[in-house]
Structures are given as structure tokens and as C-alpha cells.
Amino acid sequence: MSFQTDTIHAGVAPDKAYGAIMTPIYQSSTFVFEDIGKHRGFDYTRSGNPTRKALEDSLAALEGCSGAVAVTTGMAAIATVMHLFAAGDEIICTDDCYGGTARLLSTFAEHFNVCVHFINLRNIEDIGGYVNEKTRAIWIETPSNPLLNLVDIAAVTAFAKERGLLSIVDNTFLSPYLQQPFKLGADVVVHSTTKYLNGHSDVVGGAILSNDPDLDQKLKFLVNALGTCAQPFDCWLVLRGIKTLVPRMKEHERNARIIAEFLDSHPKVKRVFYPGLESHPQHDLAKRQQRGFGGMVSFELEGGQAEVEQVLRGTRIFALAESLGGVESLIEHPATMSHASMGSEHRLVAGITDSVIRLSVGIEDPEDLVADLRQALA
Numbered sequence: 001m002s003f004q005t006d007t008i009h010a011g012v013a014p015d016k017a018y019g020a021i022m023t024p025i026y027q028s029s030t031f032v033f034e035d036i037g038k039h040r041g042f043d044y045t046r047s048g049n050p051t052r053k054a055l056e057d058s059l060a061a062l063e064g065c066s067g068a069v070a071v072t073t074g075m076a077a078i079a080t081v082m083h084l085f086a087a088g089d090e091i092i093c094t095d096d097c098y099g100g101t102a103r104l105l106s107t108f109a110e111h112f113n114v115c116v117h118f119i120n121l122r123n124i125e126d127i128g129g130y131v132n133e134k135t136r137a138i139w140i141e142t143p144s145n146p147l148l149n150l151v152d153i154a155a156v157t158a159f160a161k162e163r164g165l166l167s168i169v170d171n172t173f174l175s176p177y178l179q180q181p182f183k184l185g186a187d188v189v190v191h192s193t194t195k196y197l198n199g200h201s202d203v204v205g206g207a208i209l210s211n212d213p214d215l216d217q218k219l220k221f222l223v224n225a226l227g228t229c230a231q232p233f234d235c236w237l238v239l240r241g242i243k244t245l246v247p248r249m250k251e252h253e254r255n256a257r258i259i260a261e262f263l264d265s266h267p268k269v270k271r272v273f274y275p276g277l278e279s280h281p282q283h284d285l286a287k288r289q290q291r292g293f294g295g296m297v298s299f300e301l302e303g304g305q306a307e308v309e310q311v312l313r314g315t316r317i318f319a320l321a322e323s324l325g326g327v328e329s330l331i332e333h334p335a336t337m338s339h340a341s342m343g344s345e346h347r348l349v350a351g352i353t354d355s356v357i358r359l360s361v362g363i364e365d366p367e368d369l370v371a372d373l374r375q376a377l378a
């Protein structure tokens, strides 16, 4: 089936009890056994739940892989995957990853002696210098947050494969509609389903995808052992969100392009970060490894704090809030919000100045969105 058909049907079959066309919410902690040692596929919701299974089957179909587990949040997905490693192991991670990922991986380094090297994965020739016999995995996130830098997934996974390392890709920013890491050689994909997959800013959730029977089993074991599984109602919400993933992503993308072009021509804007602009240094890579350019746009303003505050306070449709990927447009200031915990020094090295503003472009009428930004910038 095509991707779009799978968003509607994969994992979802009419319910066996009454033929309900929509997957019921099996809000039950436990399931009655038919006889001693005999149940109907589920015994306890931490180990498995029919609503969660429908979501997991849907996600596996969309990412094109064999295994999927739905967990409570994106961070729960990342924390669960980190349990694949043991004290003494080493991991290489992209240096401009999500702030929560950097914080969690650093905590693993501190508490569990898993050494993490944060490096710039855009310089593939540098990676070899960080690989030794203890190295186990490379953690990729692309596009990055908030500057929309890209990592060449196929090149990094090929490098990892040659050395027997696991490739893990955080695919949250584009969703499986716009980027398919397994086709580019990934072993594990993680998602914050909080973002585009659910798409309505009304749930926090996560998922771990894998494409190897051994790995699928290990990850299922860890989710059950750790108890990081997603709740039935949350799974139902994400499953509902996925049904409109394709039309939503098309609208996000159309609006983001219009806004990136508007900002690019605005005299008060110094620089626009959007992989869809030809001026983006990795525009060709974006065309090669992505189906589209996504709904996130960042830009650097001319001027200082006063100008930044004027824009952040001045928008009427774009709401001042963290997070992304919902149908409504959001504006935020990485230096004081999403990336505050990074520290100013690390931010400046990464190129995130205090004048950078990040937009999560929603699916409102693009003319209204442009007018909103125009008046806030005036």
C-alpha cells in the first residue's frame, strides 16, 4: 500500500467484538485468562495492549520496519534505547541534538559510565577519530533544532555499518512522511510522537522503531522491564492524529516555504534557516534525502534584545510557546526557552545567537500568517 493509504489503514482492523471501525480505547490494566496459561494475546497492559498494538503496527508500516514500541514520551524512547548500552560503552552523538537528548545522554555518561562524544556529524571525515573498540553506536538527529542543519544519513549509516556500529536516527522533525531513515540504512528510529505524528498538541508520546528481529525483541523487553510504555488513551490520540499526517505535512510545508521566502526578503531579517531555500548550505542534501523540507523555520533578526522582544510579543496568531508540530503556529526564543539549558557559550559555538527566533509553522491560512509576521516585524 502507499504511505498515505497506510496512514489510514495500517494496524487498524474493524474491532472483533462489535465491528467498531475505529480502534477502541482498551482502557484496562489487565485481561482475563481463558484458562490456566491461556490468554487472548494480552495479559497486562505494561506488557501489551490492543490499542497500543494498533498504533505500533501503524508506526512500523509508516517507517517501513519490523518492530515498533509506543512509549510515554520522546524522552522515554531515548531513555529506553540507552538501556541497550552498558558501562564502558561509547556512543557518538550529533552535537546539535535536541536539548533533552544532550541532557539525558550526559546523565548516562555521569551515572552509568557510558561515554558520549558530542561531535559535528556534518564533518564525516572527523568521525573516525572518535571510534575505538568500545564504540557501539552513532546517534543522528536531522534536521537539527533550531538551525535546521542536516546530517547525511546514508553516509553516516554506511560508516557505522562498516565498523559494526548501531545507527540511531531521531526522525521527529520531519515525520516518516518526509524522511525514511530505514531506507537510508538506520537500525533504530526514535520519535517524539508529541510533534507531527500526533500533530494536535494534545498528547505527549514517543516511539521506538527497529528493523531486526533481535533488536525488536530487545526493545520490547526493555519497554516492559522499564515500564516506559504509552497509555491506551494517548495511543488512541496519536493513532487518530496519524490519519491526517499527509495532508497536514503538505500544508505545514507549503506554509513554511511561503514564510521562509517572506522572511528572506524582509530587511529586518539577517538570515533565514530553512532547508527548502536554495541559499541553505545543504539544500541539495535536503532534496536527496527528504521528501520535503518540513514545517520548521528559524531566522536571525537584525538588532538586539529590544527587536527580538518586539517580535516575540508582537505576533497575534503565532503563540509564544515551546514544542512544535501542531496544527497551530508557534513562535519561540531558543536562547531563553528551548535552548536555555544549553548555556550561552555552547549556544554561540553552535551558532544559536540571542537574535535567533524559531517558528513552528501551523496549517492556518498562509496569508494570515505572513500578515501576522509582517505586523510584528514592523
Ligand SMILES: *Cc1c(COP(=O)(O)O)cnc(C)c1O
Binding pocket: 073, 074, 075, 076, 098, 100, 101, 141, 145, 170, 172, 173, 191, 192, 193, 194, 195, 204, 205, 206
Ligand atoms: C520534543 C523532542 C524530543 C522529546 O520528546 P518529548 O515527547 O517532549 O519527550 C526528542 N527529540 C526531538 C527532536 C524533539 O523535538
